[in-house]
Amino acid sequence: MSQITLFADSRVPCPQRLLLTVHELGLQIKDIREVDISKFEHKRPEILELNPFGAVPFIRDETYDPPLMLTESRAIARYLAQAYGSSDASASLLPDPTNVVAVAKFEEVVSIELTSFDSCANQLVFEELFKPSWFNGETDVEKCKLLRESLVRVVDLLDKRLTDQQFMAGDKLTVVDLFFVPYMHHLVRTVYPTLLDSRPHLSAWWERITSRESYKHLFGDSKEN
Numbered sequence: 001m002s003q004i005t006l007f008a009d010s011r012v013p014c015p016q017r018l019l020l021t022v023h024e025l026g027l028q029i030k031d032i033r034e035v036d037i038s039k040f041e042h043k044r045p046e047i048l049e050l051n052p053f054g055a056v057p058f059i060r061d062e063t064y065d066p067p068l069m070l071t072e073s074r075a076i077a078r079y080l081a082q083a084y085g086s087s088d089a090s091a092s093l094l095p096d097p098t099n100v101v102a103v104a105k106f107e108e109v110v111s112i113e114l115t116s117f118d119s120c121a122n123q124l125v126f127e128e129l130f131k132p133s134w135f136n137g138e139t140d141v142e143k144c145k146l147l148r149e150s151l152v153r154v155v156d157l158l159d160k161r162l163t164d165q166q167f168m169a170g171d172k173l174t175v176v177d178l179f180f181v182p183y184m185h186h187l188v189r190t191v192y193p194t195l196l197d198s199r200p201h202l203s204a205w206w207e208r209i210t211s212r213e214s215y216k217h218l219f220g221d222s223k224e225n
């Protein structure tokens with residue numbers, strides 16, 4: 001059992017990156033504290049004191065004295081994989097640190113996910129899913145049209161990237177695959193169900209991801225989630 005407390009709203013994408021990572025690592029989290037962002041609990045003083053950014057997820061790892069406080073889902077996932085993952089490079093969720101090309105290809109797609117994919121997918125899913133259903137807001141249709149055009153360009157590049165490799169950073173699963181998953185889930189299931197049509201390599205990657213226990217555990221097996 002780890003000494004980690006994870007502060008999360010398990011229904012939203014950024015914490016879901018970590019829930020997938022934790023499951024893939026087989027890591028036992030001491031405590032998962034739910035912070036309901038639809039009730040703005042992440043803006044309460046006691047949460048802001050722990051994470052002044054007022055967002056989830058963040059962790060407290062009491063392995064250290066003083067405890068390590070860490071924000072940013074991607075940084076936390078990488079930390080967990082480094083600190084608690086397998087030391088065997090082939091089983092780890094990180095690239096082999098002794099292979100400079102593998103590390104470079106990993107860093108490349110880490111950057112693509114953050115700057116190209118997330119920058120469209122995050123806003124599109126917010127506008128079309130969370131804004132109307134959680135915050136009673138109105139979807140900005142014009143904005144979504146532009147976001148969809150940008151997203152299509154990114155997924156075309158991802159489809160090409162996956163032509164001769166199984167996963168985003170090469171032939172093994174790494175944390176960067178998990179970074180894509182929550183928004184891809186909402187796109188494929190709800191917001192943009194035709195996104196994978198005519199993109200066979202991305203589609204095959206998605207089949208690989210959705211057949212994993214970590215995905216099924218978080219999102220269920222049903223196509224209705």
Ligand SMILES: N[C@@H](CCC(=O)N[C@@H](CS)C(=O)NCC(=O)O)C(=O)O
Nearest residue numbers: 012013014037055056057072073074
């Ligand atoms: N870059 C941060 C983003 C964190 C973030 O924006 N989390 C969302 C949930 S997906 C949140 O807490 N939103 C509420 C808010 O920012 O007010 C990360 O990856 O952890």
